Amino acid sequence: MREITCIVCPQGCRLLVDGVEDNGIHPEIDPKSLKVSGNSCPRGDAYGRSEVVAPTRMVTATVEVEDSQVHRCPVKTSKPIPKAEMNEVVKALQKVKLHLPIKLHEVVVQNICDTGADIITTRSWQ
Numbered sequence: 001m002r003e004i005t006c007i008v009c010p011q012g013c014r015l016l017v018d019g020v021e022d023n024g025i026h027p028e029i030d031p032k033s034l035k036v037s038g039n040s041c042p043r044g045d046a047y048g049r050s051e052v053v054a055p056t057r058m059v060t061a062t063v064e065v066e067d068s069q070v071h072r073c074p075v076k077t078s079k080p081i082p083k084a085e086m087n088e089v090v091k092a093l094q095k096v097k098l099h100l101p102i103k104l105h106e107v108v109v110q111n112i113c114d115t116g117a118d119i120i121t122t123r124s125w126q
Contacts, residue, residue, distance in 0.1 A: 003017075013038055031049035074121070107120055
């Protein structure tokens with residue numbers, strides 16, 4: 001059995017996932033074979049199953065803005081990416097440099113690190 005704190009909402013339910021014995025990632029396991037308890041909503045059940053089989057996360061970061069008094073622009077992935085690829089994505093973002101003007105939700109990197117997710121801005125600046 002594995003204990004996980006659900007991060008889908010602020011409630012932070014303590015989930016118990018039955019069907020695994022360690023804290024590793026198990027892509028070979030059918031998520032339907034797992035039993036999740038401790039969740040107060042169906043989203044917690046889905047999160048518990050996916051966290052054991054293929055954990056994903058949204059990445060939020062800032063990237064450099066050149067030629068501006070505003071030095072950093074907040075960005076995020078357009079969808080969750082595999083947790084194992086987060087460090088590679090953050091490292092790639094260190095090389096990204098933006099120029100004004102910046103539009104809200106502007107795609108600044110497409111398909112970052114072949115994850116299928118784009119990097120989009122979360123703020124606009126003129």
